[in-house]
Amino acid sequence: MLAESLFFSAVLFAIGVVGVLTRRNAIIIFMCVELMLNAVNLTFVAFARDYGYGGQVFVVFVMTVAAAEAAVGLAIIISIFRHRQTVNLSDINLLKG
Amino acid sequence: MTLFYQFCFYLFGLVAVASACIFVTRKNPVAAALWLVNVLFCLAALFVLLDAQFIGAIQVLVYAGAIMVVFLFVIMLLNLGQATQIADTRGTLPYLGAGALAIVVLAAMLVRLPHPAPMEVFRIPADSLAVEARATGAVEPVAVPLFTEYLLAFEVTSVLLLAAVVGAVVLGRRRQEGEDPATDAGGAVRAPLGDIAEAARAR
Numbered sequence: 278m279l280a281e282s283l284f285f286s287a288v289l290f291a292i293g294v295v296g297v298l299t300r301r302n303a304i305i306i307f308m309c310v311e312l313m314l315n316a317v318n319l320t321f322v323a324f325a326r327d328y329g330y331g332g333q334v335f336v337v338f339v340m341t342v343a344a345a346e347a348a349v350g351l352a353i354i355i356s357i358f359r360h361r362q363t364v365n366l367s368d369i370n371l372l373k374g
Numbered sequence: 375m376t377l378f379y380q381f382c383f384y385l386f387g388l389v390a391v392a393s394a395c396i397f398v399t400r401k402n403p404v405a406a407a408l409w410l411v412n413v414l415f416c417l418a419a420l421f422v423l424l425d426a427q428f429i430g431a432i433q434v435l436v437y438a439g440a441i442m443v444v445f446l447f448v449i450m451l452l453n454l455g456q457a458t459q460i461a462d463t464r465g466t467l468p469y470l471g472a473g474a475l476a477i478v479v480l481a482a483m484l485v486r487l488p489h490p491a492p493m494e495v496f497r498i499p500a501d502s503l504a505v506e507a508r509a510t511g512a513v514e515p516v517a518v519p520l521f522t523e524y525l526l527a528f529e530v531t532s533v534l535l536l537a538a539v540v541g542a543v544v545l546g547r548r549r550q551e552g553e554d555p556a557t558d559a560g561g562a563v564r565a566p567l568g569d570i571a572e573a574a575r576a577r
Contacts, residue, residue: 278383285387289394296398304403304449308410315417322426330515334524336429340436341531345538347441351448352545358452
């Protein structure tokens with residue numbers, strides 16, 4: 278099942294990349310990043326089956342970092358929304374040259 | 375490697391991929407978030423099929439149960455999802471289908487079938503981690519390296535979580551009226567941003 282896991286993981290990661298590149302809603306882009314993290318977790322778990330439990334431990338760390346990232350990122354989005362009244366990334370162009 | 379196992383694996387994998395495709399194409403953020411929850415549930419099932427039962431459990435608890443709820447809170451707090459689009463279920467057919475499915479699920483839980491002998495499809499393959507996990511439990515093989523080999527990373531993670539919580543509170547809180555921005559930690563970060571934003575708007 279290793280090959281199939283890697284295939285599904287790759288497809289999910291690619292879908293996440295497409296979402297990040299094509300969407301303009303900051304929250305949806307955030308969720309696409311979560312999808313990419315999950316695709317990588319699937320790879321870790323698939324390899325952990327053959328190479329020991331280290332991969333599963335790493336998945337725990339990835340989930341923790343994802344939770345921290347979600348908390349801070351959503352706080353930033355709320356903060357931006359208070360200033361600009363939008364989460365559309367094409368409207369948030371303060372640092373654009 | 376039984377046929378039943380392979381069937382479940384492909385089923386959950388394909389449902390995950392299909393849900394992900396629907397997720398990235400939804401316009402409504404609430405619908406997108408719920409499709410992503412579907413993907414996460416399918417991935418939890420795949421984790422269990424790959425002999426990572428504990429990871430599957432915390433996938434449901436942490437991801438689907440906590441992180442996605444925070445996402446939905448923010449979407450609804452910022453009023454991004456239109457309630458009319460979510461409540462729209464077009465006609466009576468979806469209601470009938472959902473009702474029939476609910477009856478089938480309820481019957482599956484209530485009706486007690488005669489207990490069959492352990493079917494071949496549920497037998498655990500001899501090469502899997504599950505055979506080992508049967509002796510030790512599903513949590514211990516993950517927990518032991520977490521608290522011995524990776525102890526430093528574990529402690530650093532706790533500091534990271536503390537920093538994230540403090541950062542989220544500082545960024546997310548609303549500045550009180552009449553509060554001096556210079557002495558306020560959040561204001562110190564936000565006041566210059568606000569000035570730049572006003573300057574950009576004036577330009």
